[in-house]
Amino acid sequence: MAVNIKKLPKKPYVIPGHAACPGCPESMGFKYLGMALGDKAVVVIPAGCSSVIQGLWPRQGFGLPILNIVFAAAASTASGLARALKRRGVDAQVVVWAGDGGTADIGFQALSAAAERGEDIIYICVDNEAYMNTGIQRSGLTPYGAWTTTTHTGKKQFKKPMPQIVAAHRVPYVATASVGYPWDFIAKLKKAASIRGFKYIHLHAPCPVGWRFDPSLTAKIAQLAVETGAWILYEYENGKLRLNPPSNRLIDPKKRKPIEEYLKLQGRFRHLKPEDIEMIKKEIETNWEDIIRALKIQGDL
Amino acid sequence: MPKLLAMRGNEAVAYAAKYARVEVVAAYPITPQTIIVEKIDELISKGEMDAEMIHVESEHSALAATYGAAAGGVRAFTATSSHGLMYMYEVLWWTAGSRIPVVMAVVTRAMGPPWNIHVSHEDILATRDTGWLVSMAENNQEAFDLTLQMFRITEDPRVYLPGIVGLDGFILSHTVEPVELPDQETVDEFLPPRRQPYVMEPGEPKAMGNLVPDEYFEELRMDMQQSMENAVKVIREVGREYAKYFGRDYSELVECYKCSDADYIVAGTGSWMGDAKIAADKLREKGYRVGVMRLRWIRPFPWSDVREAAMSKKAVIVMDRSLSTGHAGPLFLELSSALEAKPSMIGVPAGIGGVDISYEDIERFTEKAIQLVEEHGRVYIPAMWYHLGKIFPTYPSSNVKLD
Amino acid sequence: MAVSESEQRRGVVAVIEPGGHKLPLSMAGPGAMGKTGYWRTQRPVVNYERCTGCYLCWLYCPDNVIEMVPGKGPRGQDIPVIDYDYCKGCGVCAAVCPVKAIDMVDESKFLAKEKEEGDGNA
Ligand SMILES: Cc1ncc(C[n+]2csc(CCOP(=O)(O)OP(=O)(O)O)c2C)c(N)n1
Ligand code: SF4
Ligand code: SF4
Ligand code: SF4
Numbered sequence: 001m002a003v004n005i006k007k008l009p010k011k012p013y014v015i016p017g018h019a020a021c022p023g024c025p026e027s028m029g030f031k032y033l034g035m036a037l038g039d040k041a042v043v044v045i046p047a048g049c050s051s052v053i054q055g056l057w058p059r060q061g062f063g064l065p066i067l068n069i070v071f072a073a074a075a076s077t078a079s080g081l082a083r084a085l086k087r088r089g090v091d092a093q094v095v096v097w098a099g100d101g102g103t104a105d106i107g108f109q110a111l112s113a114a115a116e117r118g119e120d121i122i123y124i125c126v127d128n129e130a131y132m133n134t135g136i137q138r139s140g141l142t143p144y145g146a147w148t149t150t151t152h153t154g155k156k157q158f159k160k161p162m163p164q165i166v167a168a169h170r171v172p173y174v175a176t177a178s179v180g181y182p183w184d185f186i187a188k189l190k191k192a193a194s195i196r197g198f199k200y201i202h203l204h205a206p207c208p209v210g211w212r213f214d215p216s217l218t219a220k221i222a223q224l225a226v227e228t229g230a231w232i233l234y235e236y237e238n239g240k241l242r243l244n245p246p247s248n249r250l251i252d253p254k255k256r257k258p259i260e261e262y263l264k265l266q267g268r269f270r271h272l273k274p275e276d277i278e279m280i281k282k283e284i285e286t287n288w289e290d291i292i293r294a295l296k297i298q299g300d301l
Numbered sequence: 302m303p304k305l306l307a308m309r310g311n312e313a314v315a316y317a318a319k320y321a322r323v324e325v326v327a328a329y330p331i332t333p334q335t336i337i338v339e340k341i342d343e344l345i346s347k348g349e350m351d352a353e354m355i356h357v358e359s360e361h362s363a364l365a366a367t368y369g370a371a372a373g374g375v376r377a378f379t380a381t382s383s384h385g386l387m388y389m390y391e392v393l394w395w396t397a398g399s400r401i402p403v404v405m406a407v408v409t410r411a412m413g414p415p416w417n418i419h420v421s422h423e424d425i426l427a428t429r430d431t432g433w434l435v436s437m438a439e440n441n442q443e444a445f446d447l448t449l450q451m452f453r454i455t456e457d458p459r460v461y462l463p464g465i466v467g468l469d470g471f472i473l474s475h476t477v478e479p480v481e482l483p484d485q486e487t488v489d490e491f492l493p494p495r496r497q498p499y500v501m502e503p504g505e506p507k508a509m510g511n512l513v514p515d516e517y518f519e520e521l522r523m524d525m526q527q528s529m530e531n532a533v534k535v536i537r538e539v540g541r542e543y544a545k546y547f548g549r550d551y552s553e554l555v556e557c558y559k560c561s562d563a564d565y566i567v568a569g570t571g572s573w574m575g576d577a578k579i580a581a582d583k584l585r586e587k588g589y590r591v592g593v594m595r596l597r598w599i600r601p602f603p604w605s606d607v608r609e610a611a612m613s614k615k616a617v618i619v620m621d622r623s624l625s626t627g628h629a630g631p632l633f634l635e636l637s638s639a640l641e642a643k644p645s646m647i648g649v650p651a652g653i654g655g656v657d658i659s660y661e662d663i664e665r666f667t668e669k670a671i672q673l674v675e676e677h678g679r680v681y682i683p684a685m686w687y688h689l690g691k692i693f694p695t696y697p698s699s700n701v702k703l704d
Numbered sequence: 705m706a707v708s709e710s711e712q713r714r715g716v717v718a719v720i721e722p723g724g725h726k727l728p729l730s731m732a733g734p735g736a737m738g739k740t741g742y743w744r745t746q747r748p749v750v751n752y753e754r755c756t757g758c759y760l761c762w763l764y765c766p767d768n769v770i771e772m773v774p775g776k777g778p779r780g781q782d783i784p785v786i787d788y789d790y791c792k793g794c795g796v797c798a799a800v801c802p803v804k805a806i807d808m809v810d811e812s813k814f815l816a817k818e819k820e821e822g823d824g825n826a
Pocket of ligand 2: 020
């Protein structure tokens, strides 16, 4: 599904004057969500930056119906909502728009259960790699080495492999995406909306505030994450894995930009020692090895 | 034709959900509530109930999914108990604050540790501040009747708050009693199609629950308090209507048994109030004029009914199957405030964690309380704990010395 | 109120009746946080001579304050017009522009200059 940028809907799904920080990846991502799904979407949002970004009553800054909900309950609330709308014969796509904490930590149990039940929802994890709303604390999706306000010397653990964990539930669709590649994210959202059952999209969302970079660089850093191989774009359709551009051209590590280019722009990695960078490279290699192994088993490599 | 069947309290509640044409149920098993979920699942799989069961992984999700379905425009129901209720606590607040009608059964049970599956009111009474309507059944018929009425009350535009029907663990939930089941057609006449203040669906891009100025937040809470006041009126109306359709009158939020000529009132809520009535009769045989005041509704608190029934009495003895540890029983505190502590007030925490309390026990501690009043004149005893036949005066201290 | 069975059946939309309550609902609209243009310290200024009308700044702007006006460029190309009432000055647009057609200029200097020029005209 190729996306023609100029033909994307002009209708505002993110409305000027909302409360996000300058350069916010969550408002950027939400725009694409609206462009892809249009007015069919009803969005469930657990606690996190996106609950605040909507801004202050009596207005709200997203151009879609939003049901805000407690931190741990996004997937279950969306399950109930989707069932109700289906029973009433309403043509809708219920979407969860949750942070990395709301997905990999406190909302994990409800997410896993909704995936196991096969609820007809699109679950989007907006991954800015920490609890930004409460002031940059570590989450299960904070990467190795990153400074947060609860990992002052850098996190010592790796990121939870969320897309693989959800894929292990054998749901029909799992994909990664990045705010640096809107056309890819939009195409994946459209594909997800055409599939019945549980769909999961993991959206990489570099946050200038939490990652300590200049707000103009949000999209660029997102792209660098992909170009250096630190973030990989792929999708599982009925369990079959496929790499998406440009990641499909980056299987050979020599084709990737050096990871340092990605790291050096971010204050959260400023303290890294050479051995930390080695660990980060190891984490990236492990991720790629998993992908390559899966592609080989499928006979695609 | 209505039919009289023998069934457990949990089944009565499950049938009420079916007659109310609930469309989505999300619940998670916990003793002594489990039978409700199982029964509803059975009714659905036999095709007797046209609803969807969401087999959630926890009570937090149970209420969240029920709420999600209700926000999506269908009648939705859940049921829980004890630890399950505490686990969903934040969702209780969220549901009430968003003004989406939902009905839940709470089968009362103790909170651990240690593990204890028996009756206690600490679970249901912990919902007092959440903005839910809270009622308590005395028997299985009432559990059925209150559940059916709760849909109509919560969906009344003057109310638009969720509601809990409480029934005592094991004493009602697992005990077979005769329950009259109505005709579906009559229920359909009594219970109009679902109404709610808004629906979350595609179209108008509104947000439920984004940030508001603090002033508006407080006004939202004031609106909820006003709706609780409205609920008193709506409960009476619906209770009267219920009598027209089904022959049983629920227009009173408080049931008074031989209160009018009584000097002493035994007050409380739940199934043991049946025993309290027997105890009152026994005490009357001994020459004490005793009446019983049963709170059928905890929220809205039946302020004027309680005052009317008990303000001028010599003493009110409050049976509490739970304790606000560090203070007195919750019902004692509530009744003391409603009655301005004008009568002598004696709080009796008892039967906590399922300790069996017979009518003889009630007779015994009530008689003790009456004797204290007759000996000392006005007394104020927040927590005269009754345990295994003995009185244990506990904190906070009373105005008279107990032994 | 008598309701037929079919009316009560699934698919019936709930009756929506706000009942005069205050509700925790907000409606979509601009300025949920006021005129966020006041947050700006840097101002994006588009050089329409250079702009090719590729839509990338429009696509990436996190605040959605760029409108593409069809055919209004000096070479008949579509051009971005920025709503400075709400633009937060993040600079994402400038960073993604493939032909560097957007300059980020200091907002206070820009305003000072604008005022000067305005005074000169008066
Ligand atoms: C039960 C509960 N615990 C804690 C919080 C406080 N809280 C609100 S948002 C948040 C972090 C959100 O992080 P994430 O999900 O990563 O989203 P982000 O803010 O980064 O978008 C926390 C801890 C809460 N609202 N509810
Ligand atoms: S902290 Fe980051 S994710 Fe949160 S609103 Fe600000 S820029 Fe967006
Ligand atoms: S500076 Fe930021 S907010 Fe302003 S137009 Fe450019 S991208 Fe949009
Ligand atoms: S990104 Fe640059 S070239 Fe493309 S439309 Fe915007 S200003 Fe013009």
